[in-house]
Every structure is written in structure tokens, then in C-alpha cells.
Amino acid sequence: MTALLEVIGLQVAYGGVLAVRDVSLAVAPGQVTAVLGANGAGKTTTLLAVSGLVRARAGQVLLDGQPLLGRSAERIARLGIAHVPAGRGVFPGLTVADNLRMGLYGAGRDGSADGRAAVEEVLESFPVLRERRDQAAGTMSGGQQQQLAIGRALVQRPRLLLLDEMSMGLSPTVVADLFVLVRRLADEGMAVVMVEQFVGQALKVADEAVVLEQGSVVAAGPPASLSAEDIGAAYLGGTAAGPALPGAPRDARQRLPVSLAGVDVRRLERLAARQGRSPDELAQELLEQAIARSGS
Numbered sequence: 001m002t003a004l005l006e007v008i009g010l011q012v013a014y015g016g017v018l019a020v021r022d023v024s025l026a027v028a029p030g031q032v033t034a035v036l037g038a039n040g041a042g043k044t045t046t047l048l049a050v051s052g053l054v055r056a057r058a059g060q061v062l063l064d065g066q067p068l069l070g071r072s073a074e075r076i077a078r079l080g081i082a083h084v085p086a087g088r089g090v091f092p093g094l095t096v097a098d099n100l101r102m103g104l105y106g107a108g109r110d111g112s113a114d115g116r117a118a119v120e121e122v123l124e125s126f127p128v129l130r131e132r133r134d135q136a137a138g139t140m141s142g143g144q145q146q147q148l149a150i151g152r153a154l155v156q157r158p159r160l161l162l163l164d165e166m167s168m169g170l171s172p173t174v175v176a177d178l179f180v181l182v183r184r185l186a187d188e189g190m191a192v193v194m195v196e197q198f199v200g201q202a203l204k205v206a207d208e209a210v211v212l213e214q215g216s217v218v219a220a221g222p223p224a225s226l227s228a229e230d231i232g233a234a235y236l237g238g239t240a241a242g243p244a245l246p247g248a249p250r251d252a253r254q255r256l257p258v259s260l261a262g263v264d265v266r267r268l269e270r271l272a273a274r275q276g277r278s279p280d281e282l283a284q285e286l287l288e289q290a291i292a293r294s295g296s
């Protein structure tokens, strides 16, 4: 395969403690690579490093052969990488349509005709979102919100989609539908890297799987090539007894920025707090400014 994304020997540390020690993976257009591993194995950190949301300490990340490390999250989003973070991160008080427009805003596309067409396309392929386009996102079900989070990434028309635990907290039928969607997106030509704890289902749709244990790859290859033992490591890993990094600050995860296609939600939340307003309100205002700028 000719890889679109290549991660080679990636290392990421938090406060001097290695969370990702040695991760390599690749994904080609039309393919799904599943990243598996127990809690704390370094899956989320790997995706964050690809998106430029945490700094790598060593290794390479290449998109079409071009190095990404050191570029800002905004630049990386604009190169065609969309990241759906764990926990979805939709704006609960904004409507479905405005949440989708936030995806454009992050990708620097704002309300241009092309951007509006991208929003319409997503509404077309997600009937649930179309029906609820004027509904506040926070009043939708978990599965609907996950579709919105994925839809918001898709309005960027990404070449590479990064999905972090999209099935978390959802019912089995909703999860099954989401896996079908992922396969369809890949079959249409997108490259997808999917972090999953639904190991069995992930292996069914993936072309390649990578199993991480304590920050390193312990098994990799087409799903059929993985042994039961490899797959066992994806559930249990070596860290089932407790956190791998006792030195890490306990609330560190909460402080991580979560990017919506380059919109740093944590930054937006801080800015809103300083202004004594809600993040939703500020997001709405940014959207209106972006739409006014694009003259639509």
C-alpha cells in the first residue's frame, strides 16, 4: 500500500514520563487502521501527536511523505486531517447545523459556498442530523451526538479521519451502524485511523491493526494475522493493575486541549470563562463573525 499517513518510531512524554515509547503505524487511502490496547496504552496520545495537539519527543509523522511534527494543529487540520476526540466534544447549546459549521470554521473554510455545500452533503448522508438540524446538540442521544461529531469532521472533507473511541458509551446497534459508516467512508477513499475498545468489531472492519502495550507496538498486521494472544493484549495489556505513569498529574487529561478541526475547545472555554460567558455563546459569535466575513 502507498501510505497516506506514516508514523515512525513516535515518542511522546508528559512531564518527562514516556506515554508513547515506540509507535509506528500507517494507513493508505481506502483503508482502516485500528489502534487497540488496554487503558493507558498510549492510543489517545498517539492520535493527539498526529494532530499536533501534543508535542512528540522523537520519531516522524508523515502525510504524503511530508513531515507534520512541529506544525500547529490548525495547519495540520488544513492539510486534511480531521480528529474526532474521545467524548465527542459537541457544543451542547448550539444547533446541529451550527455545530457542523464549527467544523468549517476550524478548517478555515467558514461559510463559503463550498463550505455550505459540505454541510449540506453531511446532512444528506446523516438523515438523523438533517431531521434535527435546528435542535440543540446537547438534547440529542449519545449516538446522535456521535454522528454529529463525525459529521463535523466530515465537513472538512478530510483525507484522513482520526476517530478516538467513537463507540464509547453507545448501544450495540448504534455501534454496529457506526462501524458500517466507517467502512463506507474508507471504501469511498478516505484513510481512517480508529482507536477502539470494541476489539472484535474493530477487527472486522479494519484492514490493519496495531496493538499497543505501555506505549509500544506489541503486534501489528492484517487482523487475520493476529494471534489470540495479540488480541488478548489489546484487552488487558500490561497495565491492567493500575496507571502506567504514577508520576503523571491526576487531572492532566482534563487539561488536554481537544481540537475540533483546529478549533481548540479548551482555549475557547477559557476565553469564554474570562468573559463570563458560556462556550456555546462564544462559539455562536465566532460563527456569526466567520459567516459575515465570508459575505454569506
Ligand SMILES: Nc1ncnc2c1ncn2[C@@H]1O[C@H](COP(=O)(O)OP(=O)(O)OP(=O)(O)O)[C@@H](O)[C@H]1O
Residues within 6 Å of the ligand: 014, 015, 018, 019, 020, 037, 038, 039, 040, 041, 042, 043, 044, 045, 046, 243, 244, 245, 248, 249, 252, 253, 256
Ligand atoms: N496530559 C497528560 N499528562 C500526563 N500523563 C498523561 C496525560 N495524558 C495521558 N497521560 C498518561 O499517558 C499514558 C497514555 O495515555 P493515553 O490517554 O494515551 O492512553 P489510552 O491508550 O488512550 O488509554 P484509554 O484506553 O484509557 O483511553 C497513560 O499512562 C496516561 O495516564
Ligand SMILES: [Mg+2]
Residues within 6 Å of the ligand: 043, 044, 045, 086
Ligand atoms: Mg484514550
